Amino acid sequence: MLDIRLIREKPDYVRERLATRNGDAHLKIDEILACDRRRRELETRLQQLNADRKRLSKEIGAKRAKKEPSEELEAQVRGIGEEITKLNEETAQADEAQRNLLLQLPNLPYDQNPIGVDAKDNPEVRVWGTKPEYAFTPADHVALGAKLHLFDPERAAKISGSGFICFTGPGARLERALINFCLDLHTRQHDYLEVSPPFVIRRDSMVGTGQLPKFEEDMYGLENGEVFLAPTAEVPVTNLHREEILAEAELPKRLVAYTPCFRREAGSAGRETRGLIRVHQFDKVELVKLATPETSWDELEKLTGNAEKVLQLLGLHYRVIELCTGDMGFGSARTYDIEVWAPGQNAYLEVSSCSNYTDFQARRMNLKFKDSEGKNRFVHTLNGSGTAMPRLFVALVETYQQADGSIKIPEALQPYFGSAEIR
RNA sequence: GGAGAGGUGGCUGAGUGGUCGAAAGCAACGCUUUGCUAAAGCGUCAUACCUCAAAAGGGUAUCGGGGGUUCGAAUCCCCCCCUCUCCGCCA
Numbered sequence: 149m150l151d152i153r154l155i156r157e158k159p160d161y162v163r164e165r166l167a168t169r170n171g172d173a174h175l176k177i178d179e180i181l182a183c184d185r186r187r188r189e190l191e192t193r194l195q196q197l198n199a200d201r202k203r204l205s206k207e208i209g210a211k212r213a214k215k216e217p218s219e220e221l222e223a224q225v226r227g228i229g230e231e232i233t234k235l236n237e238e239t240a241q242a243d244e245a246q247r248n249l250l251l252q253l254p255n256l257p258y259d260q261n262p263i264g265v266d267a268k269d270n271p272e273v274r275v276w277g278t279k280p281e282y283a284f285t286p287a288d289h290v291a292l293g294a295k296l297h298l299f300d301p302e303r304a305a306k307i308s309g310s311g312f313i314c315f316t317g318p319g320a321r322l323e324r325a326l327i328n329f330c331l332d333l334h335t336r337q338h339d340y341l342e343v344s345p346p347f348v349i350r351r352d353s354m355v356g357t358g359q360l361p362k363f364e365e366d367m368y369g370l371e372n373g374e375v376f377l378a379p380t381a382e383v384p385v386t387n388l389h390r391e392e393i394l395a396e397a398e399l400p401k402r403l404v405a406y407t408p409c410f411r412r413e414a415g416s417a418g419r420e421t422r423g424l425i426r427v428h429q430f431d432k433v434e435l436v437k438l439a440t441p442e443t444s445w446d447e448l449e450k451l452t453g454n455a456e457k458v459l460q461l462l463g464l465h466y467r468v469i470e471l472c473t474g475d476m477g478f479g480s481a482r483t484y485d486i487e488v489w490a491p492g493q494n495a496y497l498e499v500s501s502c503s504n505y506t507d508f509q510a511r512r513m514n515l516k517f518k519d520s521e522g523k524n525r526f527v528h529t530l531n532g533s534g535t536a537m538p539r540l541f542v543a544l545v546e547t548y549q550q551a552d553g554s555i556k557i558p559e560a561l562q563p564y565f566g567s568a569e570i571r
Numbered sequence: 572g573g574a575g576a577g578g579u580g581g582c583u584g585a586g587u588g589g590u591c592g593a594a595a596g597c598a599a600c601g602c603u604u605u606g607c608u609a610a611a612g613c614g615u616c617a618u619a620c621c622u623c624a625a626a627a628g629g630g631u632a633u634c635g636g637g638g639g640u641u642c643g644a645a646u647c648c649c650c651c652c653c654u655c656u657c658c659g660c661c662a
Contacts, residue, residue, distance in 0.1 A: 191621055195631040202631090205643040209589040218642075225642040393581095393618095522600085524618080 149250050149511040152184055165256040168263050168473035173253050180249045187242040194235045201228045251361055255508040257473045258445075258482040264472025270485070271472070276456065277465035279489055284551050288492030289542040290423040293319060295553055296570055298545070299424070311413065311428040313538065318570045322557075323431060325564035326537055326544075327406050330433040330458055332564075334534055338454045340404035340435060345384035347407055348375050353387040356513030358479035358505075368410045377410035381434035382531040389438065390513035393524055399517055400439040400447050404534065407432065424538035425497065431537035435502075437530040440517065444504050444528035445482075452484045452502040455534040459499070461560040464543050465489040467496060481506045484532075488539065492546035497539045502532030545570075 155162050159177050166174035204225045211218040262271050293299050298319025304312040315323045334340040354360040354376055359367060368377040378384055385405050394401070409432050424430075435454060439447045452468065459466045471483040480503035487496035507526035510516070516524045548556040554571035562568055 188621065191631085195621060198631055201643080206590060208642050212589085212642095222642040229642075522616095 149508060150253055150256065151507075151511065152180075152246070152250065155180060156184060162256065165259075166254065168257055168261075169254055169476065170265065170474045171254070176249060176253060180246065180253075183242065183246045183249060187239070187246050190235060190239040190242055194232065194239050197228055197232050197235065201225055201232065204228070248361070251355065251512070254478045255481050255505065257476060258504070258506075261476070261482055262470060262472040263474075265474040266472075267475050269472040270469045270475055273468040273470050273484065275465075275467045276460060277463070277489075279465055280491060280547055282491065282549075282551075286491040286546060286549060287553075288423065289490075289545050292492070292545050292549055292553070292555065293423070296555065298322070298570070301423075309428075311426070313424055313427055313429070319541075322544075322565060322570070323537060323541060325561055325566075326540055327431055327433060329461075329561055329564045330534055331404065331406055333458060333461065334404040334433070334435060334454060338402070338404075338457070340402040340454075343385055343388065343403055343405045345378075345381060345388070345405055345407065347378045347384070347410070349378050349383050349387075350375050353383060353390065353513070356387045356390055357383045357509050358512065359383065362478065365414045366412050368412060378407060379411050380409050380531075380533075381405040381407040381432060382436060385434065385436040386438075386509060386529050386531060387513055390515055392515060394438065394515075394517040394527065396440065396517050396519055399527065400437050400443060403436040403438075405434050405436070407434070409536075424542050425493075427538060433534050433537075435532050435534040438515070438517075438527045439530060440519070441507070441525070441528050444506065444530060447528075448482060448484070448502060448504040448530055451530055451532050452486070452500075455486055455500040455502055455532050458535050458540070459486070459488055462540075462544060462558050463560075464540075464547055466499075477501070477503065479503075479505045479508045481508070486535070488535075488543040490539075490543045490546045492549075493542070497543060499535040499539045499543070500533035503530065505529045505531075 150162065155177060159181060163174045163177050166177075204221055208218045208221050208225070211221070262269065264270065287295075289298075290301075296319075297317050299313055299315045301313065304314035307314075331342060335342050348370065351360060351374065354367070359376075359379060364373075367379055370376065384407070385403050388403070389401070408429055410429050413426060413428060435451055437444075437447050437451055456466070456468065466486055466488040469485050469487065471477075471480075471485060476483050483501055483503040485498050486500040486502070488499045489495075490497050506528050509529045510526040515527055515529070517527050519525055544558075544561075545555050548558065550556060550569075552571075554569050556569050557565045557567065
């Protein structure tokens with residue numbers, strides 16, 4: 149959520165920054181400003197009436213104490229009360245209208261973001277490793293999975309529908325090994341605190357991180373839309389400290405969580421539907437940071453580096469791209485995507501998206517810290533996958549496939565997997 | 572799921588219709604005193620919003636959340652959320 153004062157004071161700046169995104173957010177500014185003017189006008193009038201009522205009610209109390217008649221005053225205040233009730237309603241409506249407008253507005257992109265329209269405009273930031281070469285035509289993970297019985301899409305579809313996975317045997321063990329490998333790396337080497345949060349999320353927390361109100365159709369809802377399945381651990385973990393005032397010394401907070409992620413992927417039907425690449429439920433280890441505004445950009449670099457470390461230790465070739473303004477997510481001010489090479493796809497797969505949300509989410513969830521001068525300010529929230537499992541699984545089995553159809557397990561993962569190959 | 576108890580400022584805790592944004596204590600911060608420490612004394616010590624060019628100042632709201640009764644609600648009534656205890660069920 150953007151600061152209404154910023155919109156009020158620098159509407160041109162806000163419009164200009166928003167216009168670099170896709171969508172029509174920048175066209176909403178005038179409507180918001182009009183709403184804000186009306187809201188403040190109502191509020192000022194309401195406050196004046198409240199002040200009158202308060203003052204006169206005290207007078208009534210004083211008169212009664214002295215046994216003086218007060219009927220006339222009481223009638224007058226009753227009249228004011230009726231006006232207040234009416235005005236109260238109007239003001240509440242104006243408040244809500246303004247909040248709804250603000251909740252629909254995406255974050256301002258960072259001033260130094262590359263300007264662009266879509267994924268084609270995302271600059272490559274760095275590349276690690278090189279594409280592996282094979283003396284044979286590398287198979288894709290679907291073929292490898294079928295041959296080695298790593299997962300069973302048909303039976304998963306039978307119980308849950310298309311777009312769900314059921315890992316089996318060595319595949320299930322590999323999935324579990326990857327989760328544990330990531331958690332151990334971030335907790336032991338990168339000093340993140342592990343949390344294991346609930347996956348069922350209430351509306352206000354979904355609003356807090358920005359999934360609601362705009363993206364409800366992408367979420368799995370339960371209990372008639374009262375609660376939702378978490379689409380990412382970002383939601384429960386970032387909301388952990390919602391409505392709190394943290395001490396500056398506690399920051400930055402580094403949190404890591406493994407959770408399954410549930411996504412309806414509405415509108416994605418038919419796209420990347422083969423295999424494990426786009427599914428309704430997948431495992432992910434997520435990194436979340438709460439930082440001061442002074443350090444958040446630096447923390448984003450570190451967080452991205454922490455996620456990259458997963459791929460480095462597994463020996464997987466990847467590249468980091470920076471999202472241009474047109475391709476960035478709703479709440480993000482700056483995003484790096486990490487894309488791992490998948491030989492069987494002959495393509496890079498997004499396994500992590502590392503973003504600084506600045507105070508966008510903190511404002512929605514009222515998450516603050518007390519700075520060294522004792523002032524309460526909104527924290528900056530960051531998150532990034534560290535990393536998303538099924539695609540990491542895909543890259544790993546496709547990269548380490550051998551001519552005989554077996555799969556080698558990289559050394560760093562062997563203690564977790566329990567053996568050196570799958571055959 | 573059933574029955575009961577409760578939710579007040581950073582914490583403890585008083586307050587059952589008026590002058591209460593809220594006593595008192597603790598913690599914190601500042602000043603004074605002091606050889607240091609300790610202690611004592613004095614003071615400060617919630618948040619959001621509105622008004623104002625800004626500051627100063629003024630104002631409104633907030634005692635879990637929402638609604639109601641009333642001239643007036645922390646206090647009375649209703650709904651919801653949360654916590655605790657007991658019962659039932661259960662991995």
